[in-house]
Amino acid sequence: MSASHDDASPTLLARFASADDLRSAAQALRDNADISLEAYCPFPIEGLAETLGHGSSPMPKIIAIGGVLGGVSMYGLEYWINVYAYPLNIGGRPLHSWPSFVPPTFELTVLIASIFALLGVLYLCGLPQLHHRLFEIDEFRRASCDGFFLTLELSGADRELRPWRDRLNELGAISVWEVPDV
Amino acid sequence: MTDGNATTPWVPSEADDRSVTSQITGLVLDRPTSRTWMVGLFVGLVGLNVLLVSIGWLFAFGVGVWGINIPVGWGLAIVNFVWWIGIGHAGTLISAILLLLKQDWRNSINRFAEAMTLFAVACAGLYPLLHLGRPQFFYWLIPYPATTTVWPQFRSPLMWDFFAVGTYGTVSLIFWYLGMIPDLSTMRDRASNRLVARCYGVLCLGWRNSVQHWMHYRTAYLILAGLATPLVISVHTTVSWDFSVSIVGAWHSTVFPPYFVGGAIFCGFAMVLVISIPMRRFYHLENLITVRHLDNMAKIMLAAGLTVSYGYLMDAWVAWYKNEPFDSYIYSNRFGGPYAACYWGLVFCNCLLPQLLWSPWIRRNAIALFVISLVINVGMWLERFIIISLSLHRDYLPSDWAMYIPTVWDWLLYAGTFGLFLTLMLLFVRLLPPISISEVRELIHQSKEPSE
Structure with missing residues (x-):
């Protein structure tokens, strides 16, 4: 239940132009078994938690x-x-x-x-957790202002990020970064 | 959205996430400390020192420095306690009840109204403790296993009051802080100074704006609003029980709880207007705290004022209808006794003058509204003075009768709490985002997506 992305598994961060783009990208990617998704946005977006399969809050x-x-x-x-x-x-x-x-x-x-x-x-x-590896990407600051971000974490045996990077670009990501290991 | 005859939107149509975020964070991060603010803080600190001196004097010489006597054992300390705690009602009312009622306009006023609540409760909380006579033993109110084996008496309304005010202060703090965590992360991300960014980073506990964070936060926030709603009603109800459970003539009345809660909403909204009108002017927030916001607050104030007037009317009518000589006397003493000027002042401030708010022009005129709000706060202070001290100065036995005249230490202590309030308020607007940024962003998106 607590924060994901804490280990060093290969992860991509993508920024989208709007809440709608982020939602449709999340919908397109949600059924892949070997990745896990999380979204970051400056205000709660209706229905996104369900799309990402977070269930309901206890x-x-x-x-x-x-x-x-x-x-x-x-x-x-x-x-x-x-x-x-x-x-x-x-x-x-x-x-x-x-x-x-x-x-x-x-x-x-x-x-x-x-x-x-x-x-x-x-x-x-999972708070307080003052630092997180996403903070290493400078652009991620915009998540608290006007940025809509999606992280895609490889959870399966496949460690190759390139095809996923292309897939994110295809879905309309403005930019894609590889999240550094910390 | 919420109002049938909506003329202007709650947020300007050209506003987007970035512009509101930079406008609100800019108030704290980019704006240089202004001279007006420095002068205000100086005044606040002078007031704070007056508070410390009057508390020191009280501790040195005891409650005899005040004007209280027997029968008027409850003087300005209790009047001011009830007055401040009443002011403290608007914040949580705006945050919790208006949130549950889906009143979107609350989003740009809730943060500083909540801060106002906290600081008003801090001012209020001082008085009963100082009034104890032996304030060093205030912790005897807490049920703890003492070596004396003496325990508090839970059948006394004064104990209820201790729990009500303590809970209200703590829950308001939790509500305010939880609501501010996402905005503190915005401050962290937008601060250019590394040290400043770290301070906000620690305060926001590392909030990342992830969907999971938002999901838990949103659920908890809504439930907290649901919990705070009965709490708002309960605090002033419990305060009124301090009076109505006793057998003092003018206090022993079932109308007290609703009448106190109405009065609290009345003066609370008046205080929110007293703070928001100068703030929107000095910080150029007219686009976020619009004239329509002022209009809505004035409408609530008018409704609460009518409730309070109804309370006065019923109180007097019941006193007459009971046909009980002492109760009738208490009322005729209010109308024509030595404190009659206070009573008619109250009628003017709380019943007559607010009728001007029926006029849309007055409701949309910031200066007129500011003056009316100040007068209402004076009127509500007079109300508490009349309820508390006037009811006591004429006891059942005429041989007990006495006058209550507050001394300079009563007034200085009251002035001192203004210093504390002003200091805290100014530090708040300088250091923390005074308007909820994430909620305004959400409002912008809701107004752009009519399907929502």
């Missing part, structure tokens, strides 16, 4: 686990504190006054779920 589950954990443990803590650890009789009201336990329970549900959301994104994206 974030909802992670956040739900965090929320349940936060809520249940806060209610448990309140119950334990007010009923067992430090019972105080206030105007004869029940020690287990569940309505008053609801606000902190809600707050902790949201708090722990949000912390899980942040840490979950970082974990699934």
Whole structure:
């Protein structure tokens, strides 16, 4: 699930002129078994993750686990504190006054779920990872501005990049680079 | 897109990825530090020092330096706490609720509105701690196994408030930071100075804009918005419980939670306008924060203002209808008592003046809108002063009655939080992208692909 392209397998980086060109190139290449693809773009493009076969994000589950954990443990803590650890009789009201336990329970549900959301994104994206071999290509900076990039990584036994380079050019790539090993 | 009578697009039609990216990153990376900014920062730092001195004075001599007494135990510290936390509502409202409602226009105002939220919550959070009397023991609010074996009391609304404000501050920070990670990578990639690029590179944690990154990020961001939505409502609701759960005459009312949340949205949007109007002028952002944006914010403000006015009306009507002499007295004391000027000032600022916003010309006039927003912020401060201090100064026993007059230390502490807010805001616009670049880029593509 985490970041691909971390090993030194031969990889090409191609830049496309627009989101549409990138999407059609990804569609044309997706069914090849011996390459793996990843795209880079300055904003999320609808449907590209499905085209590249990334499946769906497990974030909802992670956040739900965090929320349940936060809520249940806060209610448990309140119950334990007010009923067992430090019972105080206030105007004869029940020690287990569940309505008053609801606000902190809600707050902790949201708090722990949000912390899980942040840490979950970082974990699934393999971040922080301050350097990456794609950063060696100067042009790749445009991925965060106006560049639409596709990486093609040879995962099979075939290590020959030339035919793939031609194929990318055929699909309308503006330029193609070989990603250096780091 | 979102508005039937749309006249101008949210982003100019000639804008493309590169132009908006360079415009927004240029504010931070290319623009030299201006003299106006330096003067502003100087004023902010003076205010910050005023804050430090007033806190130091308070620590040295105790809460007696303030004008509080018995029965008015909650003075300016709590008034300002509620005021600042109310201002802090607009940011998350814009970011979360408007995102879920697919209001595209939020994309160019959400980032600095979120920053405003964070800084306002920081200012607000100071007050209850300072108000404790023994602020060095603030951590007793946290449930931890102390050697005294004493634990917090969760049946008290003050504990709920601690959790509500703490959670709101933390979740706002997470939401703001997560939303900024892609833009920080843009800053890294566009910085020409190597050291600057490295700083942004560390802050963005090595974000690569890959489709996988975007997929997880987008899912998490949407769910966070869903989580933050009830949170926005809950914070001021919990703050209002601090009052309405008690038995003080004018506080013990079920109208408090909705009325507080309405007021928070009202003054929060007023503060967003107070910040965005000078910012779009100084930084020439009129193409991204358009007149239509101001118009929409003014409409929300008008609606929230009407909600608040309805709240005042109901509050007074219920006090009369109850036919309970003390409650009726509390209200007649507001209308004609020693603080009557505050009450009528509130009616003018929050109920009458905002009616000008019915006029499209006023809504689209930046200067008029700026002045109205400032007045609304004053009005909302008066509202909190009336709710908090006025309700206390006439107790059930006439022998308890007293006047509350804030001292110079009350006012200096209030002025000091403006210094803190201004300093943080100016550092934010100087160092971080004040408008969400990736979301504006997405908006451009959506407006160019009608099929989307």
